[in-house]
Amino acid sequence: MKKPTPSNSRKINYIKWIWLCFLVISISGCNRIVQKPIEKSNPNLIIILVDDMGYGDVGFNGCKDIPTPNIDRIAQRGVTFTNGYVTWGACGPSRAGMITGRYQDRFGFSRNPLFAPNDPNQGLPLSEETLASVLKRADYKTVALGKWHLGAHPSQRPLQRGFDHFFGFLTGGHRYFPEEWTLQDAYAVTQQFDAYKTKLLDDEIRIEETEYLTDALSREAVNYVKELKDHPFFMYLAYNAPHTPLQATEKYLNRFKHIKERKRRIYAAMVSAIDDGVGLLLDELEASNIDDHTLIVFLSDNGGPERTNGSDNGPLRGQKGTLFEGGVRVPFAMQWPGRIPAGSVYDFPVSSLDIFSTFIAQAQKKVTLKNEVDGVNLLPYITGKKSGFPHEQLFWRIYDKQHTAIRAGNKKLFVSQDSSFVYDLQNDLSESINLLPGQKETGLKLEKIYQDWSMNIIDPVFLGLGQNKEYNQLHPDRFGRPEK
Numbered sequence: 001m002k003k004p005t006p007s008n009s010r011k012i013n014y015i016k017w018i019w020l021c022f023l024v025i026s027i028s029g030c031n032r033i034v035q036k037p038i039e040k041s042n043p044n045l046i047i048i049l050v051d052d053m054g055y056g057d058v059g060f061n062g063c064k065d066i067p068t069p070n071i072d073r074i075a076q077r078g079v080t081f082t083n084g085y086v087t088w089g090a091c092g093p094s095r096a097g098m099i100t101g102r103y104q105d106r107f108g109f110s111r112n113p114l115f116a117p118n119d120p121n122q123g124l125p126l127s128e129e130t131l132a133s134v135l136k137r138a139d140y141k142t143v144a145l146g147k148w149h150l151g152a153h154p155s156q157r158p159l160q161r162g163f164d165h166f167f168g169f170l171t172g173g174h175r176y177f178p179e180e181w182t183l184q185d186a187y188a189v190t191q192q193f194d195a196y197k198t199k200l201l202d203d204e205i206r207i208e209e210t211e212y213l214t215d216a217l218s219r220e221a222v223n224y225v226k227e228l229k230d231h232p233f234f235m236y237l238a239y240n241a242p243h244t245p246l247q248a249t250e251k252y253l254n255r256f257k258h259i260k261e262r263k264r265r266i267y268a269a270m271v272s273a274i275d276d277g278v279g280l281l282l283d284e285l286e287a288s289n290i291d292d293h294t295l296i297v298f299l300s301d302n303g304g305p306e307r308t309n310g311s312d313n314g315p316l317r318g319q320k321g322t323l324f325e326g327g328v329r330v331p332f333a334m335q336w337p338g339r340i341p342a343g344s345v346y347d348f349p350v351s352s353l354d355i356f357s358t359f360i361a362q363a364q365k366k367v368t369l370k371n372e373v374d375g376v377n378l379l380p381y382i383t384g385k386k387s388g389f390p391h392e393q394l395f396w397r398i399y400d401k402q403h404t405a406i407r408a409g410n411k412k413l414f415v416s417q418d419s420s421f422v423y424d425l426q427n428d429l430s431e432s433i434n435l436l437p438g439q440k441e442t443g444l445k446l447e448k449i450y451q452d453w454s455m456n457i458i459d460p461v462f463l464g465l466g467q468n469k470e471y472n473q474l475h476p477d478r479f480g481r482p483e484k
């Protein structure tokens with residue numbers, strides 16, 4: 001055996017040194033994989049909010065004439081909430097409740113806001129913080145897509161309310177075909193529903209867009225997943241479909257030639273466009289390998305306005321704008337593979353208010369909230385760690401109609417200007433039998449609980465859609481100033 005020469009010996013030491021370095025780098029590399037930085041252990045959080053979709057218009061709630069295989073994937077891989085509620089029977093206040101985790105009546109957001117880009121009071125009061133603001137403090141990237149409807153004033157827009165990015169429009173609805181987006185900006189709007197015709201905003205820049213609106217929002221959602229997949233993100237994907245105007249492309253309309261009723265046919269096409277978009281988003285999460293690291297909630301912002309857009313609230317009485325179940329009980333499902341048992345069904349009442357608390361509970365970095373919230377973290381309930389009702393009661397108020405409602409257990413008290421009703425929702429889902437005459441004590445008890453709750457709510461802080469004319473008289477300068 002040859003003895004190592006001094007030069008060979010140096011060479012061997014050199015090789016040993018290289019091996020040692022390689023070993024150290026490998027071990028530290030392994031450590032990087034095992035000990036993920038805190039921000040990477042935060043799950044991604046996604047809200048898919050649709051607009052004016054009926055309770056009965058998804059496959060997981062029994063819809064027969066509109067296939068929704070992709071929306072159903074969320075329910076099949078997670079949980080269906082059969083008693084999932086929003087906090088109001090129409091768009092704006094429902095969104096204000098969900099995005100703050102607080103009953104919107106606490107801060108006077110009790111009407112649908114007007115499109116008033118010069119008025120800082122038409123929108124979410126600055127006393128409130130959004131889910132995006134909180135998650136941003138917990139090291140999340142945040143993006144809002146689609147309908148905003150929480151204020152058009154420069155101080156109220158998504159980038160001022162906690163979102164890093166925004167792609168969409170500011171008002172309560174929008175036309176769907178790009179050729180109809182003829183107004184350059186808020187400055188060009190001269191009446192309330194003209195805002196449906198503005199060009200879309202990309203962050204704060206008005207852009208030229210060429211796709212059908214629902215498809216454009218889905219595309220952006222997919223692109224943001226690709227862009228943000230290496231960092232925990234919160235995505236608020238707020239489709240305005242299937243809210244009016246009823247507009248769909250041939251691609252989707254062709255799927256529903258068998259539906260004879262015109263409104264229902266176009267509505268079905270619009271729902272189908274959403275479903276395709278949800279499919280693209282779910283596929284991208286899987287392709288990016290972050291599917292099991294992402295909590296997704298799907299819901300509608302209120303029940304379907306059946307006569308207006310052809311929606312169907314299934315067995316539920318009433319529709320958008322009412323406090324019957326058809327106004328406030330919505331399609332509602334949640335998935336988190338590996339954390340929420342696939343195919344589960346949860347029957348106790350839950351609220352859109354709970355999304356806020358459920359989401360912030362998943363962030364590793366605990367942040368202090370500015371305000372008291374009304375929701376609860378639903379995860380322990382869904383997984384069986386906690387039993388019983390997540391909420392002793394849920395409350396609703398439509399200030400301008402003087403309608404109120406409370407649900408406690410399976411009993412519901414609905415009070416309108418001239419009558420009161422008690423329903424047993426377990427045995428009378430369609431609210432057809434008023435039990436009040438025989439159950440006056442139940443009525444009084446629920447009324448008392450409602451009155452106690454109402455001590456903490458305030459009157460509306462702005463005029464709303466129902467006061468459009470009055471608002472115009474009070475604000476002759478409502479339009480006509482360039483946006484900043």
Ligand code: CA
Pocket residue numbers: 051052090091243301302
């Ligand atoms: Ca709505």
